[in-house]
Amino acid sequence: MTRILLCGCFGKMGRVITQLVADRPDCEITAGVDLQCDPNAAFPTYTDIYAVQETVDVIIDFSHPSLLSPILGYAAQNGGIPVVLCTTGYSSEQVEALKAAAETQPIFYSRNMSLGINLLIELSKKAAKVLGDQFDIEIIEKHHNQKIDAPSGTALMLADAISSVREGETQYMYDRHAQRKKREKNEIGLHAVRGGTIVGEHEVIFAGNHEVITLSHSAQSKELFAVGAVNAAVFMCGKAPGLYDMSAMI
Known part of the structure; x- marks a missing residue:
């Protein structure tokens, strides 16, 4: 039985994970961390991760980028607890910090x-x-009107992955309306749409001469992200220090 500490337990994703774990026989939420405690929750809750008293096997984080440092610190302080980081919006400095932490503790990091x-x-x-380079590449992402960061972490994952296989340096273009010039070959355009209750849609457009190829994914429910996070938590239990992602799990 994998014992989970859930950070952001009362957020939208936290509540979905709580419901999902309740129906699984291989794991349980032992404690939760959020801005407020709830005495009626199904597990003990805390506002400070360092106040958690229960023994846990893994941490799932769906909270806020500002909590990265205390989460990593708590995990290291308690023997290198594996951490599954699902929060988006980390700065480049924070990404470097989690990579450094992975040298001494097991970290699972995926922006989707x-x-x-x-x-x-x-x-x-x-x-x-x-x-x-015969095709121009544009990435369009759509999310609900409550999402704060733009472009989405997933859109950046797509752009980074594509850049890794292209020759030369790639330039990300976020604000094309401010540019009064023709499109450069080395550009990847990233465009964000925010509206309604869109869970998450991502589209990669390869536009060439007289033909267009489009690859897309549409999320119908937040549950699919919760399933991935819980599966990652079970997978990470007992893992050696290192940086893991979805490719390691699948």
Whole structure:
């Protein structure tokens, strides 16, 4: 039985994970951390991760980027508890910090926990290799009107993956309306749409001469991200120090 400490337990994703874990026989939520405690919760809750008293096997984080440092610190202080980081919006400095932490403790980091999205990433890399610089690449992402960061972490994952297989330096173009010039070959355009209750849609457009290839993924429910996070938590239990992601799990 994998004992989980859930950070962001009363957020949207935290509540979905709580419901999901309740129906699984291989894991349980031993404690939770959020801005407020709830005496009626199904498990003990805390506002400070360092106040957690229960023994846990792994931490799932769906909270806020500002909590990265205390989460990593608590995990290290308690014998290198594996951490599954699902929060988006980390700064480049924070990403470097979690990579450094992975040298001494097991860290699972993915900006999207969906198996389908990770397949989309691999397909986009393959397309970029085959099509080369003869096709312009644009990425469009759509999310609900409550999402704060833009572009989404997943859109950046897609852009980074495509860049890794292209020759030369790639330039990300976020604000094309401010540019009064023709599109450069080395650009990847990233566009964010925010509205309604869209769970998450990502589209990669390869536009060539007289033909367009489009790869897309549409999330219908937040549950798919919760399933990925819980599966990652069970997978990470007992793992050696290192940086893990979806490719390691699948």
